[in-house]
Amino acid sequence: MGRMSVIEAPEATTPQEATVRDRADVARQVRLVVTFGLSTAILVYFALAIEDPQVTYILGERVTQEFRPKDLTTTWVSWLAIATSLVALVLAALDRYPRRGAGLALALLVGVMFYLGFLMWAYTDQAGAFQAAIANPIPGTMRIATPLVLGALAGCLCERAGVINIAIEGQFLAGAFFASVFSSIAFTSLAFIPLALVAPFGLLGGVLAGVGVAAMLGLFALRYQVNQVVLGVVLVAFASGLTSFLLGQIPGDRKATFNNPMILDEIRIPVLADIPLLGQALFEQTILVYLMFASVAFVTFLLFETRWGLRVRSVGEHPKAADTVGIKVNRVRWQAVLLGGVFAGLGGAYYTVGSTGAFDREVSAGTGFIALAAVIMGRWHPIGATFAAVFFGFMWNLQNQLSFVDKLPGELLGAAPYLATIIAVAGFVGRVRPPAADGEPYVKS
């Protein structure tokens, strides 16, 4: 997505010198033409392959009394998608493709239209008796993206301060386990905690566990200067082993006491939740999703608008310079790592109190590594990482929704989010630059 990866040639700023094109410009044009050419060709195939252009759709996430399936003739959608893609292709071929914001917006538009064109093809001509309806993808996307975004925020905070955090998966696992335990214990000791707070109390457990793993990360990375890549891998293995071990220690008859959490309720915000298409996705979610939105804003503000954020970024880029002006390098790094632990722990809590309930071995199933990939894809920026994580959530959700439709083999669908990431990273994100001092312990000389 990020067209900013192309180095902007300084010549292109004035009209008469715009004819001077360096290799980066040519490469950009070739890439755009190939991308839009492919998307147009695929869309034409989709449009022509449709035999019976009738689908049903709902604006909600699933069919309910409120959301009855409505009929839709797909032909105009398919051809509109082709037209959009074609316009972008022509612009790119004539080297008139807009740069910066406008270019990004056009690329996004083509992406959305491609998605719609693909949906039309996927949902028409269904073989079975049951005809699946096109459903709103946004609520599911938001739910799936929540832990990824939170994990990616933790990664951003740590790595902007110069501490590599591969242990997000470990923080997820620990957070998930202790969220479940805390919520379960809170339920059995209802005398002290009101019922409505039992599930949110689990979040506290998740946060504490996330901070706990972060403290180990900080201790070994900052105090004992362990290689941080090694450390991250080890902490994941440690957290995975420890949570499985502790889970095995809960006797069968005590499962209800220790591993039977209450699940967070969805909170509906009265007026906003009625906005069509987006309302349900954004304003009828659990408190964890709202916390995720708040966290993105909070971390972005913290990193880029506050004095502390400037310090974090400076110890991540050039700790020596930061030290010279009197910033306590390791103290700032400690603060960033521990604060990151809060978000990663919240993300972990999603896997128990936020979704399915009881903890199981490896409940987060490697999503911590996906969050790590989102950090890198988002170029160590909280907003970029958030978009990368949402992109993942979207692809996963698409895979869930399309599993009801037999157009594509299940394995291809399953692999699609990962293939899409590889294509996105290789084709558009390209070379990324981590914070200059990422992973380097600072020793005052």
Place this chain on the structure above:
Amino acid sequence: MSDPTTTEKPVAPEPERPARSRAASSMQSWLPTVKDSVAAIVLALLVGAVLIMFSTPRVIESLSYFFSYPWDFFKFSGIAVFDGYSALVRGSVGSGSSLVRTIERAAPLICAGLGVTLAFRAGMFNIGAQGQMILGAVAAGYIGFHYDLPVGLHLLLALAGAIVLGGLWGGIAGFLKARTGAHEVITTIMLNYVGRFVILFFLGKETFQRPNSDNLLSPPVNDSATFPAVFGLHLGVLLAIVAALGIWWLLERSTWGFEIRAVGANPQAARTAGMSVSRVYITAMVVAGMLSGLAVSMMVLGRQDPLTDQIAGSVGFDAITVALLGRATPLGTVLAGLLFGALSAGGLTMQAAAGVPPELAQVLQALIVLFVAAPALVRGLFRLRGDGQAVGVEAKGWGG
């Protein structure tokens, strides 16, 4: 990370000098490393002992009357810890069959670990052993059970299939990094997942389906495609030793190995010195993938494991830990692989004989690596004297 001034001056290719100075200092640097490692293992076992104590119901019960009769607590704890660790030793090196199991488990770890090591030396973090192993397994399994070929040839072809396909899968990540700059951490993680769906796709096919089974499970390979066995130990494990020697020679004695180390140390300087950084990235990842393919061939062709989507188990990820524990050197990887193999084999016996949860072996592995990587901590606790400088893995940071 890289000082801009270093990019100006080319690295003088003098492989002789560092080699000699390392030989000279090896006596001084070797002993503290061993001492630290042993101390780290002891410390990890101590923490493990505490976990064993608290996973034994009798010990927990004796805590309730600790203040009236503390002796019970210590007695039961002692018994539990002794039972657990003696079972660990018995299960790993105690008898011929347990020794066989240790080596059989260590060999794939060593091979896959060597792949991670090699990529590390080239400045890349290869998390993709898992996916490379899965693809290798598909090739080895398919050739192994689908064709009927003469004894020696069948084995060779299946082995070659595993190595080639593993190498290709690894090469994708290297190619993408070299050509587009896509970060290998992302691509290898994603390729692991894609690999899982690739094997699921094949397992859904008629050819791969074991007769009379509803599970996604392939038949085991034919006997003509298995490694010959001596005393119950398949001889594929010898290939792990050969691979370790080969990688050592490649890294320390060959021009290509010198290029790998140069690129790993400083890609800009290596480029300035006229090396093709792209080629090093691609070839290093291809060879890393080939080693993963070799690793999984020991499971498919050696132990005759049937193909499932879990064929690689946790070996792909443990390989990273093994390589890191071995400080990204071939010898270290072999030793670390043997240690992990022993812990994993002994962990089974510990569960069967002493009722210790199997996850304890995993916790022990993690703790050992953690303490080995933190010499300052271990030295502080054991009052060991050290040279004050940590020996780290070469690849620092993201290597971007």
